[in-house]
Amino acid sequence: MKETEDTLVSRLALAQAEMPHAEMKSDNPYFKSKYAGLPEVIDATKPYLNKHGIAVTQTTKFYPRSHEEDGREYPPIIVLRTQLLYKDQEITSEVPLMYKPNDIQSLISAKTYTKRTELQAVCVIGGGPDIDDDGNAASGKEVQKKDSPKARVKKPVVPAKAEGELL
Numbered sequence: 001m002k003e004t005e006d007t008l009v010s011r012l013a014l015a016q017a018e019m020p021h022a023e024m025k026s027d028n029p030y031f032k033s034k035y036a037g038l039p040e041v042i043d044a045t046k047p048y049l050n051k052h053g054i055a056v057t058q059t060t061k062f063y064p065r066s067h068e069e070d071g072r073e074y075p076p077i078i079v080l081r082t083q084l085l086y087k088d089q090e091i092t093s094e095v096p097l098m099y100k101p102n103d104i105q106s107l108i109s110a111k112t113y114t115k116r117t118e119l120q121a122v123c124v125i126g127g128g129p130d131i132d133d134d135g136n137a138a139s140g141k142e143v144q145k146k147d148s149p150k151a152r153v154k155k156p157v158v159p160a161k162a163e164g165e166l167l
Helices: 008-018 038-051 104-123
Strands: 026-028 033-035 055-063 077-086 089-096
Touching: 008 038, 008 077, 008 089, 008 104, 038 055, 038 104, 055 104, 077 104, 089 104
Parallel strands: none
Antiparallel strands: 026 033, 055 077, 077 089
C-alpha cells in the first residue's frame, strides 16, 4: 500500500497507530478484576478515528425468523452492526445479540457489552475483560474464578535424585 493512498484502511492504520489501549476503570466482581467499560473504549477510539476522518456507527438490525417449519413464534434475531465509514468505503461487522426474549434489560445489557467488545475488536485495542481461558468458556468447559481454591495449583514436590539414580 502506498503512503499516499487515501483509503479507509490507510486512515484506520494511522488512527490505530495513535490509539491507546482503553483504560481499565470498571470493576468485574466475578473475576475480581478491572476492565474497560464502554465509555473508556469510546474515549480510546472515537477521537482518533474522527481525527482521521473516520466515522463510527453502532446500530441494531432485526432479522425476522420464519415460522413456517414448526408453526411456533420465535423472536427476531437482533444483531449489533458496527461500521467504520470513510467517504464511500466501509468496514462492517455484525454480531448477534445474546439476550433473554421479552426482557428489555437483558437486551440493553447484551447491546452495551457487544458495543464495547466490537469497538475494541474492529479497532484492535485492549482493555479487558480479555481473560485468556484457553477457549474453555467457548467450548463449554468450566472456567474457574480468579482466586478460587480450584484455580490454585500446587507444584508437585519432586524428590532430589541421588547421584546415579534414575527417576
